[in-house]
Amino acid sequence: DIQMTQSPSTLSASVGDRVTITCRASQSISSWLAWYQQKPGKAPKLLIYKASSLESGVPSRFSGSGSGTEFTLTISSLQPDDFATYYCQQYNSFPWTFGQGTKVEIK
Amino acid sequence: EVQLVQSGAEVKKPGESLKISCKGSGYSFTSYWIGWVRQMPGKGLEWMGIIYPGDSDTRYSPSFQGQVTISADKSISTAYLQWSSLKASDTAMYYCARVVGPARNYYYGMDVWGQGTTVTVSS
Numbered sequence: 001d002i003q004m005t006q007s008p009s010t011l012s013a014s015v016g017d018r019v020t021i022t023c024r025a026s027q028s029i030s031s032w033l034a035w036y037q038q039k040p041g042k043a044p045k046l047l048i049y050k051a052s053s054l055e056s057g058v059p060s061r062f063s064g065s066g067s068g069t070e071f072t073l074t075i076s077s078l079q080p081d082d083f084a085t086y087y088c089q090q091y092n093s094f095p096w097t098f099g100q101g102t103k104v105e106i107k
Numbered sequence: 108e109v110q111l112v113q114s115g116a117e118v119k120k121p122g123e124s125l126k127i128s129c130k131g132s133g134y135s136f137t138s139y140w141i142g143w144v145r146q147m148p149g150k151g152l153e154w155m156g157i158i159y160p161g162d163s164d165t166r167y168s169p170s171f172q173g174q175v176t177i178s179a180d181k182s183i184s185t186a187y188l189q190w191s192s193l194k195a196s197d198t199a200m201y202y203c204a205r206v207v208g209p210a211r212n213y214y215y216g217m218d219v220w221g222q223g224t225t226v227t228v229s230s
Contacts, residue, residue: 001169013178036152036218043202043220044144044152050215087152091214094141095168 002026002090006099012107019075021102028068032092035064038101039084047086048073067076078104081091109133111141111221118227119193126189127224134216136184137161140206141218143177143188147199157206158186193228195203200225 003026013019031051036044037080039082046055048064051071061076084107088099114128118141129141143155156167160179169179179186186203204217 032214036216038152043204043223044217045205045220046216046218049207049218053215055216055218089152089154089216091216094166095156095170098152098154101151 001095002029002093002097004088004090004097005101006086008057008102009100010103010105012105013078014107015078015080018077019078019082019104019107021067021073021086021088021104023071023099024032025069025071025072025090025092029090029092031067032087032090033064033066033071034091035062036087036089037082037084038087044087075104109205109219111205111219113201113203113221116225116227118229120230121193121195121228123193123228124189124191125193125226126187127201127226127229129188129221131184131205133188134205136189137181140214141179141186142204143175143186143208144174144202144204144217146202146223147170155188155201159211160184160186164201193226195228195230197226198228 005024007022033051036046052064063074085101085103097106137160140157140192142157145153155171158177160181176189183207203221205219207218208214
């Protein structure tokens with residue numbers, strides 16, 4: 001199985017901050033990576049697919065980059081609605097696997 | 108509107124069987140994979156498997172192979188997740204989600220999610 005490791009596990013930030021979350025794969029997954037946002041009690045929401053493509057309707061302050069084994073999710077200016085947990089997921093090969101999540105908290 | 112609607116919360120005893128459902132609407136149900144994801148209390152997301160309702164082609168995570176069965180009834184646009192003998196460790200929220208991609212075996216991610224079904228297994 002491909003292991004996905006996110007860092008940090010928790011991130012404290014303020015409104016307006018630029019935030020970066022890293023996701024590393026245990027082997028190359030090309031660009032077959034998605035990012036999701038999950039708020040408490042809610043289903044996950046797709047933000048980014050194919051490592052850097054913005055899902056329709058997602059604000060442009062979200063961006064993704066990377067290929068191979070290292071990927072980043074960046075929020076250019078953190079908004080109150082962005083405090084949530086973020087997950088990466090690889091779909092290069094079965095079984096698909098998620099990172100352990102990064103919780104973005106209010107500083 | 109594209110949506111997936113899951114069946115309601117379940118409370119079961121260890122050893123009991125269970126089948127939860129996920130009904131799709133607003134799109135061609137047979138043309139998109141449906142995935143199942145587990146989230147144990149306070150924990151992260153775990154990918155369980157996917158099914159292609161058009162022909163019931165199914166892929167499982169080895170962690171869940173043999174523990175659950177994923178199926179679909181395309182005539183009623185519904186996917187299922189079932190257990191034959193529940194354990195306390197099956198207590199979790201279960202989500203279904205539509206898999207989107209440019210072709211059948213090329214995937215971009217899961218773009219539409221059900222609201223989740225809470226399964227509680229307790230004696």
